[in-house]
Amino acid sequence: MQNKILEVHQLSKKFIKSLDKTTKVINWLGGSYKEEVVHAVDNVSFDIMQGEVVGVVGESGCGKSTLGRMIAGIMPITSGSISFKEKHYAGFLDNQYQQNHSIDLKIQMIFQDPFSSLNPRKKVLDIISEAPIHHQLISKEDKKNFVAEMLNKVGLNNDAMARYPHQFSGGQRQRVGIARALAVSPELVVCDESVAALDVSIQAQIINLFLDLRKNLNLTYLFISHDMGVIEHIADRIVVMYLGQVVEIAPTNEIINRTNHPYTKALLGGVPTLDTTRKMYEPIKGEIPSPLNPPSGCYFHPRCKFATEKCKLEKPSYKEVAPNHFSACHLNDQNS
Amino acid sequence: MKPILEIKNLKTHFFKKEGVVKAVDDISFHINPGEIVGLVGESGSGKTITGFSIMGLVDAPGKIVSGSVFFKDTDLRNISPEEMQNIRGNRIAMIFQDPMMTLNPVLRIQTQMMESIKAHDKTISKQEIYNQCRDALGLVGISSPDERMKSYPHQFSGGMRQRVSIAIALLNKPDLIIADEPTTALDVTIQGQVIFEMQKLCKESKTALLWITHDLAVVAGITDRISVMYAGRIVEQGSTDKIINHPMHPYTKGLIKSVPSKNKKGEKLHQIDGMVPAMFCLPEGCAFEERCNQRIEKCKQEQPLVTKEEDGRYLRCFNAGVNYAK
Numbered sequence A: 001m002q003n004k005i006l007e008v009h010q011l012s013k014k015f016i017k018s019l020d021k022t023t024k025v026i027n028w029l030g031g032s033y034k035e036e037v038v039h040a041v042d043n044v045s046f047d048i049m050q051g052e053v054v055g056v057v058g059e060s061g062c063g064k065s066t067l068g069r070m071i072a073g074i075m076p077i078t079s080g081s082i083s084f085k086e087k088h089y090a091g092f093l094d095n096q097y098q099q100n101h102s103i104d105l106k107i108q109m110i111f112q113d114p115f116s117s118l119n120p121r122k123k124v125l126d127i128i129s130e131a132p133i134h135h136q137l138i139s140k141e142d143k144k145n146f147v148a149e150m151l152n153k154v155g156l157n158n159d160a161m162a163r164y165p166h167q168f169s170g171g172q173r174q175r176v177g178i179a180r181a182l183a184v185s186p187e188l189v190v191c192d193e194s195v196a197a198l199d200v201s202i203q204a205q206i207i208n209l210f211l212d213l214r215k216n217l218n219l220t221y222l223f224i225s226h227d228m229g230v231i232e233h234i235a236d237r238i239v240v241m242y243l244g245q246v247v248e249i250a251p252t253n254e255i256i257n258r259t260n261h262p263y264t265k266a267l268l269g270g271v272p273t274l275d276t277t278r279k280m281y282e283p284i285k286g287e288i289p290s291p292l293n294p295p296s297g298c299y300f301h302p303r304c305k306f307a308t309e310k311c312k313l314e315k316p317s318y319k320e321v322a323p324n325h326f327s328a329c330h331l332n333d334q335n336s
Numbered sequence B: 001m002k003p004i005l006e007i008k009n010l011k012t013h014f015f016k017k018e019g020v021v022k023a024v025d026d027i028s029f030h031i032n033p034g035e036i037v038g039l040v041g042e043s044g045s046g047k048t049i050t051g052f053s054i055m056g057l058v059d060a061p062g063k064i065v066s067g068s069v070f071f072k073d074t075d076l077r078n079i080s081p082e083e084m085q086n087i088r089g090n091r092i093a094m095i096f097q098d099p100m101m102t103l104n105p106v107l108r109i110q111t112q113m114m115e116s117i118k119a120h121d122k123t124i125s126k127q128e129i130y131n132q133c134r135d136a137l138g139l140v141g142i143s144s145p146d147e148r149m150k151s152y153p154h155q156f157s158g159g160m161r162q163r164v165s166i167a168i169a170l171l172n173k174p175d176l177i178i179a180d181e182p183t184t185a186l187d188v189t190i191q192g193q194v195i196f197e198m199q200k201l202c203k204e205s206k207t208a209l210l211w212i213t214h215d216l217a218v219v220a221g222i223t224d225r226i227s228v229m230y231a232g233r234i235v236e237q238g239s240t241d242k243i244i245n246h247p248m249h250p251y252t253k254g255l256i257k258s259v260p261s262k263n264k265k266g267e268k269l270h271q272i273d274g275m276v277p278a279m280f281c282l283p284e285g286c287a288f289e290e291r292c293n294q295r296i297e298k299c300k301q302e303q304p305l306v307t308k309e310e311d312g313r314y315l316r317c318f319n320a321g322v323n324y325a326k
Helices: A021-028 A064-071 A124-134 A140-153 A158-162 A170-182 A200-217 A228-234 A252-257 A262-270 A309-313 A331-335 B047-055 B081-087 B109-118 B126-139 B158-170 B188-205 B216-220 B240-245 B250-257 B297-301
Strands: A004-017 A036-049 A053-057 A079-084 A107-110 A188-192 A220-225 A237-242 A245-251 A318-322 A325-328 B005-016 B019-031 B036-040 B062-071 B092-095 B176-180 B208-213 B225-230 B233-239
Touching (some): A004 A220, A036 A079, A107 A170, A140 A158, A170 A200, A237 A262, A245 A252, B019 B233, B036 B216, B047 B062, B188 B208
Parallel strands (some): A053 A220, A053 A237
Antiparallel strands (some): A245 A325, B005 B062
């Protein structure tokens, strides 16, 4: 049995849009305006094992990036807890957010947009060496050798270190972003749509780089993407999110071959493939509802073709439909 | 059958300080009535400029240098701007990538939709135009179109906005729609819906469609023929089945092999090393030579010409026959 590297327990994030002065005055006069609350992430629990690649998929606005940011420790959490190697680290509520260097360094993040995530006024040498020098992992004298080694790891030449980010193409910039994340020797890397902005041929290069680094440096990934194809390829286990909630978690083969939740089915069915025989798409109806006032019961019921009365009223609970395969759907109750 | 659009040896160049960018360089293809053709390429390969060249939307410093764009019997390069105006949005419509940018944020949907009919036909009554617009909205799957006609674009989600642009493109029952990455900005489920609508509408109204995209998987399921572009040139062109299932050009082969879902899980993906060359210093020979795993001596010195293969596909490669069986 592998060790748990990360445990996320009942994690939630609320964004509250507070009232402006006018509405406050109206409320004081007897109005009844309420603050708008968005549950970006709602009671999410899962584990990541050492050396595993966990993929998080969902449509835009389902809270997958918020989840990644909270795990990477760059966004305070509202409630719940995250523990890294059985140590709580971001278990601080809003406003009491503190840093915990020894753990923060072990979890690093790689962002979607390689154009805006690198400081345009710094040379690659400084971008990569800034964090390790600040945290005294290397000395200033070692800087050049260290950066050369890092660049080598991500497949860039040594002469890259004297250049600025704008002198690189998208794929190369993403490599610099990866080198920066790896510079503090993390154990868990959160990749937030890290290949989404790249062209197909470059995307394959970066995915291969991720796989190589995983093998060589014994890394664990939390891989966030909207692209089912990429996730299918790279992940060992898949977490499917819808409107801030996890609807299905299962190992990749299991989820592909024995899909349980109707939303996951729809996601998988909607992916265009290189199959030239399928000539008609059968999309699911409707759009992702506004998280400001989510539907009652199961959040997916307005779009679900199997929806029953029960789905409108009750929130489904998680059921283990097969070993390690959890799904939140009322349909499972009827079958059993 | 006479093609509805025929492009012959089209060259669109951009004259910049740094040099001449050959964004579109000597491309030829045609679209038959009612046919769906895919134009696939990476960013910067010139696929959008191809669309712009057809629509006559190329701005300075860009210029169509040579070649012809025949729409039915008229050469779109030789007609006056007024005549072009008559065709643009009327006979040929375009759908752009970003639904956030294509709609005017300060006008109601109905104003924007009715405008595009009014511009081309001054004889119909206002009520008639309104009815047509409302029906078009209903046709692309927007519920309660009467209310939605009065909304502003910001009240729509991305997928809904793209539907509105599709509805506008369909209003004048064009013979050809150019769709430039219409689903790239959308979520997977919404992408499926938009592809479904487009497919249905084109089939029903027999509209020809040029689908420009970077995603081979999207066009694999819906197109009749595919053209693959690389660095401003079409490198391979043929029926969808031939291109996807039996690619010949090394670039097409690489692209198909590097799509994640086709490979086995966890294994290394096939990768095309290197990257697209800078457009204003293209090599003398084949632009793909540096990244190609089938290159021969000749590739470096000479530009491969378009050849027609036995199975009806067009190819720009000296050495494509090798490794055909993979």
